[in-house]
Amino acid sequence: MNIIIRSATEDDLPILATFEQGIVSAERPFDDTLKPDPISYYDIHEKIVSQDSEVAVAEIEGKLIASGYVTKKRSLPYVSHDYHAFIGFLYVDPDYRGKRINKKILNHLFGWAKENNLPDVHLTVYPDNAPAVRAYEKVGFKPHMLEMRLNLDE
Numbered sequence: 001m002n003i004i005i006r007s008a009t010e011d012d013l014p015i016l017a018t019f020e021q022g023i024v025s026a027e028r029p030f031d032d033t034l035k036p037d038p039i040s041y042y043d044i045h046e047k048i049v050s051q052d053s054e055v056a057v058a059e060i061e062g063k064l065i066a067s068g069y070v071t072k073k074r075s076l077p078y079v080s081h082d083y084h085a086f087i088g089f090l091y092v093d094p095d096y097r098g099k100r101i102n103k104k105i106l107n108h109l110f111g112w113a114k115e116n117n118l119p120d121v122h123l124t125v126y127p128d129n130a131p132a133v134r135a136y137e138k139v140g141f142k143p144h145m146l147e148m149r150l151n152l153d154e
Helices: 010-030 044-049 101-115 130-138
Strands: 003-007 053-060 063-074 083-092
Antiparallel strands (some): 003 053, 063 083
């Protein structure tokens, strides 16, 4: 299986839109505050054309099977570095999961972060999404800060 990891292009946007809906569907059980479908988390076009982001895709024989992005974000004013990398939009087609494709995408994104002198990489994940948490821990991520929420309407 010859997997190619490359930068996404505007021509990839229709398939990337379906990947985004796959992410929304997978995360919907973990968040009862999400609006009804259709919703969109990302402006992928903006990330593709931005100098401060990299959108990566994996393809096999011309078929897109995975995606992810990294973007430069301003760090909080009290930490030691001004900027860090933030990763999102990680998706692997269900037919190709378990083949370390996510790791290949992440390595591409980590390379972009290093080239752009971003010392830390952050991401967000629902803590009850055990498969995603395990996948991130496998590549070295560790919990850092837990954001909590209280719904006052209940």
